[in-house]
Amino acid sequence: MTFTVQFLIDVLSLGGAYALMALGLVIVYGILKLVNFAYGELIMVAGYAMFLMGGSGLPWLVMAGVAVIMAVIAGIATDYVAFRPVRAKSVTAVLITSFAFSTLLQNAALLFISPRPRPVPLPDIFSQTVTIFGAITPVRNLITIVAAIVLLALFAWLMRRTVLGIAMRAAATNFTMARMLGVPANLIITSAFAISGFLAGVVGLLWIGRIGTVVPGIGLEPLLVAFIATVIGGMRSMTGAVIGGFLLALIDTTLNYTLSQELLKFRDAFTFSLVILILLWRPDGLIKGPASGQRT
């Protein structure tokens, strides 16, 4: 029982974080059909915002709020700097500008702050534990699960019930048609980047909460995770991204628990073999999403 509970909490808390990361990446991809490679840097921005406010004595929740807002601003800036000027041109151009923006942000942190890790303030609750059915669990894992559930529910409501959400879904399905029907393209795209930044900011807090420090390259791992999760789940489907995130966490955690010491060294090889198998079985990912592919 103890083991089952521990395993479940591990999968759900890791999966919750992965799902939010994947969702933040796929919301931009869905509309633009372009991967935002500067996504990881949004998490970095949230982390450094926390570091810079570290000594200010503000309540933690206020600092966290400001950090998330900074990530949203950075997300919108990505649109204005890297995407909007070249959006209508070629895929290659946007690919390069998003890489360039990512490098620019990373090097700014490197130059103006430090290449060495910097500590991030964390509330006490992040290092407390509770015992559930005999399993000693860090409270931050439970916070991650709750945050994931709340944000996913909020997001589902936004996409299904609000005008903005419906317009975004329309744009993701057929952008040209949506524009002809009066959906303002720039507004939709900027909103997607803002939501992407918001998710990155929240994930950043939860992710950095596990680590306690921030470095310029902190966003690489989440970007990779988000990318793999969206590929498994289906690049065009938001549900798919969430499922992909949880599935990746399930694979990772199961391998962590079951592989022997000799094989554990090669865990990533096992993970990626499974990902390849899934893709051979479902080349478009688990969930297909709306049938369109036209880039705009």
Add this chain to the structure above:
Amino acid sequence: MKTSRTTLLSTAAALLLLGSAAQAADDKIIIGGAMSLTGVQAPLDTPGVKGAEVAVKYLNDNGGVLGKQIEFINIDGKSDPVTVGNVAVELIDKGAQLIMAPCDFDFGSPAGREAQEAGIVGISTCASDPLYSSWSLGDKQFTLSMWNTTMGAVAADFAAKEKGWKTAYVVTDQFIAYTKSLSKYFVEQFKADGGEVILEDTYTNGDNNFSAQIARLQALGKKPDVIFLSSYGQDIGAIIRALREVGYDAPVLGGDAYDDPAMHEALGEKFGNNVYFVTHTWMGPEAHPDMPKFIDLYTKMHGEAPDTSFVSTGWDTIMLMADAIKAAGSTDGAAVAKALEDGQFKLLTGDLDYGTAEEGHVPNKAAVVLELKGGKPTFVGWRKPESIPAP
């Protein structure tokens, strides 16, 4: 025909440039740095470069070496082994007479190989894997750092002999040669000292998820006397926190990767206790009488006090080069290498005595043991193991 003429012209131009570089080198000594200022290696290399700059200024202010001024040129190796190698070639073309190589075997060895090819001495600031030896790189290559054999042995002796901890739980990060070999030598020495390893586990760098390992440790049903954790970067703090949160309060022991003020601060007063690590030096007068002078010079030059003890590896590398050049009377590769093999050096990072090229240029060096108390490092002392495991 046109192309070949251009090639000819450019070759001639290159030759001219080379000529002028060689000429310019007559009145100064050029030390080339292939250190990475960006990327994953930057946290270890940037402090080295900053420390080296202080040393170069200090030497030049005091009359230079052999009456010549020293010029230190660093080109960013970008944490990419291929780039590091190319950068070393470029530096040698510019007239570098000695090469400072990055602080790791994987990233630093390409620079060492190029230096060896050019017949000049190369010194890595803090590569500690025994692969960084004259066996693998050549008879003019050295590392300033102790090897992991020493680091692991000091940790094991400290645990088993000094503290009397008999059972160990060992976690090895599968990240790089450094993290893997450090655990290997610790385990070897710990067993030789009569200790028992109750569980060895692996970890993947960047996971930030230690729950499966904790489940395995809990399943064992007994608590270790000491936890040896060989990891890298931010993951160390994350793992220590994860262990402490679920009630494993045994002392944690590790290597020089722990020497990171951000990690100490992140652990804070609550978790930053009972953590011991073996590293290069301590930024206080207890480690070396000249340490306050260095910190003072550093603060004047860079406008802020050093944020890590790795800055002293850069200072030491330049000072070591200067001492060897003085002893050799020239910057000739073979002569400087001989001076390094023969000499004994009193450095901020400890007394250093290299083995011969046949012995792999093994750095016989003492190590510092530090303890974290309330999130602040404190000096335990210099330790030199009586015996070290064979590399």
